[in-house]
Amino acid sequence: MRKASLVILLALVLGGVPAAALRGGVQAATDESLFREVKLLVFDKSWPAALDKIDELIEKFPSSPLAGQALFYKGECLSGLGGREKEALKAYKSYIRLEDAKPSLVEESEGSIIDLAFDLYEGGNSSALEDIESRLGHANKVVRYYAAYKLSFVSDKKEAAKAAPVLERIVETEKDPELLDRARIALLRVSPERLMSAEQRAPRTGTTARMLRIRIRAAGEREPAFEINIPFALADLALGALDEEDKAALRKKGYDINRILNELSRSKERILRIAGDDGSVIEIWID
Amino acid sequence: MRDAFEKSSAGQAEAEAVERLLGETEAVRSEIRRAAASVDWETLPSVIADRAMAERGGALARSVTPGLRGWPFVFLMKPALAGLAAGLVVGAVAMYLALRGPAVPQNRDDAYYASGDFLDRAELELARRNTLDYLEKSQYVLLDVFESADRGAIVPAALRSERARDLLQKKKYLNAQLGTVRMAKAKALCDQIEMLFLELAQVDEELPAAELAKLRSYVEERQLLLKINLVRKELESGV
Numbered sequence: 001m002r003k004a005s006l007v008i009l010l011a012l013v014l015g016g017v018p019a020a021a022l023r024g025g026v027q028a029a030t031d032e033s034l035f036r037e038v039k040l041l042v043f044d045k046s047w048p049a050a051l052d053k054i055d056e057l058i059e060k061f062p063s064s065p066l067a068g069q070a071l072f073y074k075g076e077c078l079s080g081l082g083g084r085e086k087e088a089l090k091a092y093k094s095y096i097r098l099e100d101a102k103p104s105l106v107e108e109s110e111g112s113i114i115d116l117a118f119d120l121y122e123g124g125n126s127s128a129l130e131d132i133e134s135r136l137g138h139a140n141k142v143v144r145y146y147a148a149y150k151l152s153f154v155s156d157k158k159e160a161a162k163a164a165p166v167l168e169r170i171v172e173t174e175k176d177p178e179l180l181d182r183a184r185i186a187l188l189r190v191s192p193e194r195l196m197s198a199e200q201r202a203p204r205t206g207t208t209a210r211m212l213r214i215r216i217r218a219a220g221e222r223e224p225a226f227e228i229n230i231p232f233a234l235a236d237l238a239l240g241a242l243d244e245e246d247k248a249a250l251r252k253k254g255y256d257i258n259r260i261l262n263e264l265s266r267s268k269e270r271i272l273r274i275a276g277d278d279g280s281v282i283e284i285w286i287d
Numbered sequence: 288m289r290d291a292f293e294k295s296s297a298g299q300a301e302a303e304a305v306e307r308l309l310g311e312t313e314a315v316r317s318e319i320r321r322a323a324a325s326v327d328w329e330t331l332p333s334v335i336a337d338r339a340m341a342e343r344g345g346a347l348a349r350s351v352t353p354g355l356r357g358w359p360f361v362f363l364m365k366p367a368l369a370g371l372a373a374g375l376v377v378g379a380v381a382m383y384l385a386l387r388g389p390a391v392p393q394n395r396d397d398a399y400y401a402s403g404d405f406l407d408r409a410e411l412e413l414a415r416r417n418t419l420d421y422l423e424k425s426q427y428v429l430l431d432v433f434e435s436a437d438r439g440a441i442v443p444a445a446l447r448s449e450r451a452r453d454l455l456q457k458k459k460y461l462n463a464q465l466g467t468v469r470m471a472k473a474k475a476l477c478d479q480i481e482m483l484f485l486e487l488a489q490v491d492e493e494l495p496a497a498e499l500a501k502l503r504s505y506v507e508e509r510q511l512l513l514k515i516n517l518v519r520k521e522l523e524s525g526v
Contacts, residue, residue, distance in 0.1 A: 043482045104452050104488040111459045142456055149460065178417055182460060185413065189406050192399035211399070228401040234409070238401075240416075241408040 031061040038073050047077040071095040072105045075112060085116045085123075089131070092116075110135065110143040114150050121154065129159060136166050145170060145179065152186035160190045168194055172202040184234055199231050211287045212238060212264075216246055219279025232286060235261060239284075249276040260284060414464030418473050419522045421457050422515045425480050428454070428487070429506055429515075436499035444493045451488040455481065473518050480511065 034057040041050035054070045054077065061067055072095045078088035092109040095101055101109075113131055120128035132154075135147035148166035151159070163186065170183035187195040212235040216226040226246070230238055239257040242250075250256070253274055263272055264286055271285035401409070428450055431442050442450075458481050465474035483506075494502075506512065 039486070045478075102489055104448075104455070104485075107452070108455060108485065111456075115459075115462070146459055153463070178413075178420070178457070178460075181413055185406055185409055188399060188401055189403070192401075196399050226402075226405075228405055229399050230401055231399065237409055237412055238405075241405065241412040243408075 031057060031064040031066050034060075035066045035070060038070060042073050042076055045080060047080045051077045051081075065100060068095070068098045068100065069102075069105075071098070072101075072109060075109065079112060079116060085120050089113060089116045089120075107140065107142055110138070110140070111146055114143075114147050118150050118153070129154065133159075133162060136162065145183075149182060149186050152190050157190065164191045164194050168198040171195065171198040181234065181237060184231060185237075188230065195231065199233075213283075213285055213287065214238065214242075215281075215283045217281045217283075225280075235264075235286075246282060249278075249280065250274060250282065252277070411464050411467065411469070414461050414470065415522055417457065418461055418465070418470065418477065419519060421454060421461060421477065422473075422480075422519050422522075424450070424454060425484075426512060426515055428484070429512060432499055432506070433503045435494075436496055436503045439496055445491055448488050448491050451484040454484050455488060458484075473522060476511075476514050476518050479509070480515075483511075 034053055038050050038053045038057065041047075041053060050073065054074045057064070057070050058067045071091050075088045075091035075095060078084040078091060092113050096106050096109045096113075114135060117128045117131035121132075129151075132147050132151050135143050136151070138144045138147065144166055148163040148170070151163035152167065154160045167183045167187040167190070170179060171187060174180050174183065184195060187198065210232040211229050212232045213229050214227065215224040217223075218225050226243070228238060236257060239260060250260070253276070255274060260272065264284065271283055274282045274284075276282070428447065431447065435441050458477060461477065464470060465477060
């Protein structure tokens with residue numbers, strides 16, 4: 001009973017099926033009912049059952065527009081199942097070639113293709129990377145950005161460096177702080193020097209081009225156990241990402257991230273030194 | 288007299304004591320050691336005495352006020368003090384070298400640098416914050432659907448659809464970090480909400496209030512808003 005009501009709900013509310021189509025003939029009702037079931041099963045992550053319904057839909061109604069739409073959900077099912085990445089990739093690629101493909105689902109498909117290609121590459125299929133690299137020049141910036149971001153994680157640093165031009169562009173032009181921070185970290189990963197030149201070319205504020213440095217030394221050690229030089233724009237994030245033990249030492253001394261940032265920005269002293277009880281020393285300063 | 292300085296075991300012992308004392312100063316320990324090692328403690332007292340004598344000489348002895356006249360002789364008479372003075376000079380230089388700026392590896396001074404581990408932690412921290420933001424915005428979209436069910440459409444369907452698309456885009460970036468154990472609960476919830484937004488993103492037309500009410504009961508049945516609040520609390524506490 002609950003399931004049946006959900007099917008109706010998804011058909012009318014979530015299905016996105018035009019009302020005119022709902023008033024169609026017997027065949028329309030049937031391929032639509034199958035399609036509704038597919039969506040419900042996908043919603044519940046019942047991948048094998050959803051795949052069966054998709055196959056049934058395509059087999060019984062090969063000329064239905066919904067058979068084409070079902071390709072996207074086939075991709076979702078296959079990637080959700082795991083181990084069938086190549087089939088999933090094929091389904092998504094088939095979907096984005098459809099003339100009546102929906103823009104929102106095309107964008108989703110492109111993102112899924114990038115994810116799947118990354119997984120295949122990391123699993124040893126070196127040619128899979130082509131699917132990511134070819135999207136670095138995609139007309140849709142959402143796809144282009146995501147391809148560059150994902151490529152920055154590739155273990156082969158030479159390949160990862162191909163993402164740098166797009167990431168630089170994001171650092172220089174993007175206004176969304178979330179995307180901006182992600183691009184900064186990704187560029188820091190693949191090419192710190194290019195991040196530095198991008199920040200210097202397009203400084204957003206007086207502090208953007210400045211550098212935050214953190215050193216943590218164990219008691220009696222000269223060489224730091226931890227050190228970073230990063231754009232000041234990532235200061236808040238960097239302090240939040242400190243090791244839990246270091247954060248605990250800071251808290252014990254009455255410091256939290258906000259206080260540190262306030263002191264750094266207000267103080268005329270260029271360095272903030274915090275000594276832990278165990279003799280360790282945390283140094284934070286801005287250049 | 289000069290021989291007396293060179294052979295003075297008292298002066299050397301004094302110098303060693305100074306070295307020990309300075310060696311215990313944590314902040315400058317290694318710098319002082321290097322500086323101390325570079326000094327010839329056997330000959331330094333005599334060098335100081337020689338220089339003091341040469342600079343001030345007899346003229347000084349004649350012209351200085353009577354009270355200061357005897358200072359060089361204090362050094363001459365007390366080799367231990369000469370050793371101490373030498374130690375203080377070296378210590379001061381070492382202190383200056385140590386405190387003029389943080390001791391950092393010079394090769395990384397002018398370049399950005401962060402280890403892979405740190406970048407992974409930064410990504411995780413970014414994901415934590417952005418997941419919080421994602422869940423908060425998801426709540427707004429769902430609450431808008433709820434309100435629309437009661438009072439009719441508040442936000443135009445096209446705008447709701449656009450918001451859903453934005454959230455779908457954000458979710459893509461979160462996926463990698465949501466895969467970690469610490470974010471497992473958030474992942475399950477975000478995946479569930481994602482499917483809902485995938486459908487909402489395709490609905491450009493206004494939905495009848497009755498259908499919105501059905502959607503609300505669907506979300507309520509699964510207690511999605513409650514789950515969102517719980518996961519938000521966890522993420523806010525830094526889990």
